[in-house]
Amino acid sequence: MNPLLLWFHKLGSPPYFYRLAGRFLPWLYVVALVTGAIGFYGGLVVAPADYQQGDSFRIIYVHVPCAWMSLFVYAFMAANGFIALVWRIKLSEVLAMASAPIGAAFTFITLVTGSVWGKPTWGTWWTWDARLTSELVLLFLYFGVIGLHSAIEDTRQAARAAAFLALVGVVNLPIVHYSVNWWNTLHQAQTVSLMGQSKMDARMLWPLLTLAFATHVYFFASLLARSRAALLELESGKEWVRALAKSTPTQEAAHG
Amino acid sequence: MADFFAMHGYGMYVWTAYGVFFLVLLADALAPLRQRRRTLAELRGRLQREAARKSS
Numbered sequence: 001m002n003p004l005l006l007w008f009h010k011l012g013s014p015p016y017f018y019r020l021a022g023r024f025l026p027w028l029y030v031v032a033l034v035t036g037a038i039g040f041y042g043g044l045v046v047a048p049a050d051y052q053q054g055d056s057f058r059i060i061y062v063h064v065p066c067a068w069m070s071l072f073v074y075a076f077m078a079a080n081g082f083i084a085l086v087w088r089i090k091l092s093e094v095l096a097m098a099s100a101p102i103g104a105a106f107t108f109i110t111l112v113t114g115s116v117w118g119k120p121t122w123g124t125w126w127t128w129d130a131r132l133t134s135e136l137v138l139l140f141l142y143f144g145v146i147g148l149h150s151a152i153e154d155t156r157q158a159a160r161a162a163a164f165l166a167l168v169g170v171v172n173l174p175i176v177h178y179s180v181n182w183w184n185t186l187h188q189a190q191t192v193s194l195m196g197q198s199k200m201d202a203r204m205l206w207p208l209l210t211l212a213f214a215t216h217v218y219f220f221a222s223l224l225a226r227s228r229a230a231l232l233e234l235e236s237g238k239e240w241v242r243a244l245a246k247s248t249p250t251q252e253a254a255h256g
Numbered sequence: 257m258a259d260f261f262a263m264h265g266y267g268m269y270v271w272t273a274y275g276v277f278f279l280v281l282l283a284d285a286l287a288p289l290r291q292r293r294r295t296l297a298e299l300r301g302r303l304q305r306e307a308a309r310k311s312s
Contacts, residue, residue: 029285040274045260055263058270062277105284113273120269218281225288232295245299 012091014231015240021224028221036214042207050204059117061207064192065215066109070138071173073103073219077145078170081163091227093159094234096166097149098226102219104142111135122186130179131187138176141169155234 010016043061050057080096083089114132115125126132145162152158180189192198198205235241263270 049264054266056266056269058263058266059273062273066277101287102284105280109277109280112276116269116273116276120266222284222288225285226291229288229291229295232292232299236295236299241299242303245296245303248296 012089014090014235014238017091018228018231018240021228025221025224025228028217028224032214032218032221035210035217039207039210039214042203042210047204047207048201053121056117056120059113061211063110063113063117064208065211066106066113067135068212069215069219070103070107070110070135071176072216073099073106074138074141074166074169074173077103078166081166084163085160085167090156090234093156093163094227094230095223096163097145097159098223098230100142100145100149100162100166102222102226104139104146106215106219107135107139107142111139118186127186129185129187130183131176131185134172134176134179137172138169141166141172144169 011020040061043058047058049055077096077099080092080099084092084096111132114135118127119125145166148165149158149162152161179185180187191200192205192208200208232241232244261267261271
C-alpha cells in the first residue's frame with residue numbers, strides 16, 4: 001500500500017485519531033481565538049460605517065460567517081455521511097454526527113442575528129421569504145439528524161440512519177444559496193464573491209474574510225473535541241479507553 | 257468609548273447579535289468537555305466496581 005493510503009488507514013483507527021486530534025486541538029482553538037479577535041477589531045473599530053445602514057451593518061461580521069458555516073458544515077456532514085454509508089468507516093460516522101450540533105449552532109446564530117439585523121434595516125424581525133425560510137429548513141434538518149441519531153439505541157445504526165437523512169437534505173443547500181437569485185426577496189443578493197470582484201470596500205471586506213477563516217478553524221476545533229468525546233463513549237469497552245480512564249484518575253481527566 | 261458602545265443608536269441590535277454569537281459558541285465549546293468528563297467518570301466507576309468484585 002502507498003504511504004498516504006496507509007496513513008489514511010491509520011487515521012481511521014480510533015486511538016490514533018484520539019491522540020492526534022488531542023495534539024492539534026489547543027492550537028486550533030488558539031488560532032480561532034486570535035484570528036477571531038483580529039477580525040472583530042477590524043469589523044467593529046477599523047471598518048467605516050455603511051453609508052446606508054450606519055453602524056447596524058456591523059452585524060454582518062457575525063451573521064455572514066455563520067451563514068457560510070451553516071452551509072459548509074452541512075456539506076461536510078453529508079460528505080462524511082456518504083463515506084459512512086458506502087465504506088462503513090466508523091470515524092466518518094463519528095465525524096458526521098459530531099458536525100450536526102455545530103452546524104445547528106451556526107444556523108441558529110445566523111437566524112437570530114439575521115432577525116436582529118432585519119428589524120432596523122427592513123423594519124421586521126421575520127418574513128417568510130425564500131432565503132429565511134430555506135435557512136430555517138436547514139436548522140430543522142440539523143435537528144432531524146440530531147434527533148434521529150439519539151432516537152435509535154444502537155449508536156452505529158443510528159449514525160447510518162441519520163447520515164441517510166443528512167444526504168437527502170443536501171437538496172436544500174443550493175436552494176439556500178440561490179434563493180436570493182431565484183425568488184424576489186427582502187434579503188440582499190450576494191456581495192462577496194469567491195470568483196471575480198466583491199462589491200465591498202476593502203476596509204469592510206478583510207475583517208469579514210478573516211472571520212470566515214476564524215469560524216472555519218473554530219469548526220474544526222469543535223469537531224475534533226466532539227469526535228474525541230464521542231469516540232470515548234463509543235469505544236468505552238475497548239482496552240485503550242479503559243487504560244485512559246485508569247491513567248487519569250482525577251478531575252483533570254477532561255483536559256488531558 | 258460610550259460612543260463606540262452606542263453605535264449611533266444601533267447599539268442594542270449590534271451587541272445583541274454579537275452576544276448571541278459568543279454565548280452559543282461558548283456553549284458549543286463546553287459541551288464536549290462535559291461529555292468527556294462524564295464518560296470517563298462513568299467508566300472509572302465501572303472499573304472500580306469490577307475490581308471490587310474480583311477481589312471479594
